[in-house]
Amino acid sequence: MSTVIHYDIVVIGSGPSGQKAAIQGAKAGRHVAMIEREPGVGGGCVYRGTIPSKTLRESALQTSRMKRSSGTPDMPAPSGLMVSALMRHLDEVVASHGDYMMNQLTRNGITLFHGRARFLSDHLIELLTVDGMTQTVTADTIVIATGSRPRAPVNIPIDHEHILDSDSILSMIYLPRSLTVLGGGIIASEYASIFAALGVQVTLIDRAPRPLQFFDEELVRVFTQCFELEGGRYYGGQTIQDVRWDGISQVVTTLQDGQVFASDKMLVALGRQPNLEDLNFSATGLTLTEKGALAVNEHCQTVVPHIYGVGDLIGPPGLASSAMEQGRRAVCHALGLSEGPSGGLIPVGIYTIPEMSSIGMDEAAARTRYRGIIAGRARFDEIARGQISGISHGLLKMIADPTGEHLLGVQIVGEGATELIHMGQMALQHAASIDSFVENIFNFPTLAESYRVAALDIVGQRQKRLSAAA
Numbered sequence: 473m474s475t476v477i478h479y480d481i482v483v484i485g486s487g488p489s490g491q492k493a494a495i496q497g498a499k500a501g502r503h504v505a506m507i508e509r510e511p512g513v514g515g516g517c518v519y520r521g522t523i524p525s526k527t528l529r530e531s532a533l534q535t536s537r538m539k540r541s542s543g544t545p546d547m548p549a550p551s552g553l554m555v556s557a558l559m560r561h562l563d564e565v566v567a568s569h570g571d572y573m574m575n576q577l578t579r580n581g582i583t584l585f586h587g588r589a590r591f592l593s594d595h596l597i598e599l600l601t602v603d604g605m606t607q608t609v610t611a612d613t614i615v616i617a618t619g620s621r622p623r624a625p626v627n628i629p630i631d632h633e634h635i636l637d638s639d640s641i642l643s644m645i646y647l648p649r650s651l652t653v654l655g656g657g658i659i660a661s662e663y664a665s666i667f668a669a670l671g672v673q674v675t676l677i678d679r680a681p682r683p684l685q686f687f688d689e690e691l692v693r694v695f696t697q698c699f700e701l702e703g704g705r706y707y708g709g710q711t712i713q714d715v716r717w718d719g720i721s722q723v724v725t726t727l728q729d730g731q732v733f734a735s736d737k738m739l740v741a742l743g744r745q746p747n748l749e750d751l752n753f754s755a756t757g758l759t760l761t762e763k764g765a766l767a768v769n770e771h772c773q774t775v776v777p778h779i780y781g782v783g784d785l786i787g788p789p790g791l792a793s794s795a796m797e798q799g800r801r802a803v804c805h806a807l808g809l810s811e812g813p814s815g816g817l818i819p820v821g822i823y824t825i826p827e828m829s830s831i832g833m834d835e836a837a838a839r840t841r842y843r844g845i846i847a848g849r850a851r852f853d854e855i856a857r858g859q860i861s862g863i864s865h866g867l868l869k870m871i872a873d874p875t876g877e878h879l880l881g882v883q884i885v886g887e888g889a890t891e892l893i894h895m896g897q898m899a900l901q902h903a904a905s906i907d908s909f910v911e912n913i914f915n916f917p918t919l920a921e922s923y924r925v926a927a928l929d930i931v932g933q934r935q936k937r938l939s940a941a942a
Contacts, residue, residue: 488793513570517792585607591755615781620744620785653739655742661676688835773805822890826889849867868886868922882923892922
């Protein structure tokens, strides 16, 4: 038995939430160790999720722009050459980001162990390394950040060659001519729109009547229109009866209503499940929710007070940005440091083509809570920057309270949405008025000018109400 090493903080998992937890602990002067089962650091975010998919998305956008600028938008992409170039660029970005995260851990003096962790007690963790050696560590505070993996439905034979999940989709060595995507959530919608922009015939199938059910309906309608303009098709309200590889060249999908779809490849994106099975929770007293996630309070603290859970394994929202903040806040709470204002105001960024983003209340939520809310809109094709850039689809929507004076939320679909949303975020955090968007001068021409146009729309509706009431 090796010597037991004690740390102030041990973090299990090196994804976005684990990394920020470890760095917060190190910056507070604590002795911190991180345990990661894979060779590199960064977790699924760097190697299979956020970074690869967004890199592929950027390549798809560039390809789409090139086709449009050449005047041949229907020209098929040269699949073999394209995939090799896409994957080479993707590998370069992933390697670069992994190195960056490793340098951050080293610079902050964090000890990194590679191996599989399992609890021996609520303070004691056994680490099994790749060469079969064991190491045992204890800690005053333990942060579990082991992330999640694609859910594998029992009735769909995922073989990672013809029928893929969101981890194996990027292992393709050539671009398929056709792709069926099962699911209507963020991952399904993002990959469906990316491959459609690359010239692949994409069929998106889901049980819900529209994709992204949790998101503003008007924005999703714009996204769906753009997806279909790229040649994609959405089949909502459907139930899968059977999926099979025909043994020759096609994945055949049969729906319960009798429709049959055949495609070169299939992506199954029907949710994710937490990576918790191997941690031996029975030694700790930790509890899981009905959905198999780790139960935590508002500080990401479990029922065992010195153990915290952060990131995908505690459930929604499952965003890298919120996971990072959970890691930081969890360690601040453990060390008795200020966590800062509540992290409840989280922007949602969806990297579809076009991208979408939201902060605060959407129109439906605001109408449920208030009577007579006012929604102001600015369409990108009516904004000078949008016209200059050839952006034909895009919408910024501001939601104001019934007086038309106070901002409740912002929703955006279109190029730059995930960047533009932060202006709305700052406005909500500092209770900026609708009029402040009118009174400030925006650079011209910019897409940010959309905020002023939408605010003017609200002011106009407000004045009409006041005139009608006078």
